[in-house]
Amino acid sequence: MLNFIKTMSVNDFKDSVGVQSIDIKRNLKTGKPFFSCGKITGVVSAKCLDEGLREVVVSKVESDETGEVFLMLHSKGEGGVQRLASL
Numbered sequence: 001m002l003n004f005i006k007t008m009s010v011n012d013f014k015d016s017v018g019v020q021s022i023d024i025k026r027n028l029k030t031g032k033p034f035f036s037c038g039k040i041t042g043v044v045s046a047k048c049l050d051e052g053l054r055e056v057v058v059s060k061v062e063s064d065e066t067g068e069v070f071l072m073l074h075s076k077g078e079g080g081v082q083r084l085a086s087l
Contacts, residue, residue, distance in 0.1 A: 005060045005069070013058040022073070024053075035073050042071030051075055 014022065019037040024044055026033050033044035048056050055076040062069045 001064045002072075003062045003064065005062060007057050007059040009057055010073075024049075024073070035071075040071065042073060045072060045074035045078060047078055048073060048075040 008016070010022065014020065014037070017037060017040055019040075022035050022037045024033060024035050033046070033049060035042050035044050042058070056073055057076050059072050059074060060069065061072050
């Protein structure tokens with residue numbers, strides 16, 4: 001499961017990292033899509049590509065399984081789980 005730490009619009013994300021555009025690419029070895037802007041990279045949700053990149057947002061997310069924190073470009077409303085507390 002993914003915990004959505006912070007979500008922002010694409011424009012707000014670009015402003016926050018000081019870039020004018022985000023490039024969406026495909027890793028030729030794995031076939032998986034990813035985005036890059038400057039030195040920043042992140043994963044791209046297959047669902048957002050299937051929907052034609054409409055209403056996309058960028059989220060900082062954490063994997064419950066691995067503890068890895070990463071950026072993800074995804075459709076607005078996709079996922080939507082945010083950790084409130086850990087006990």
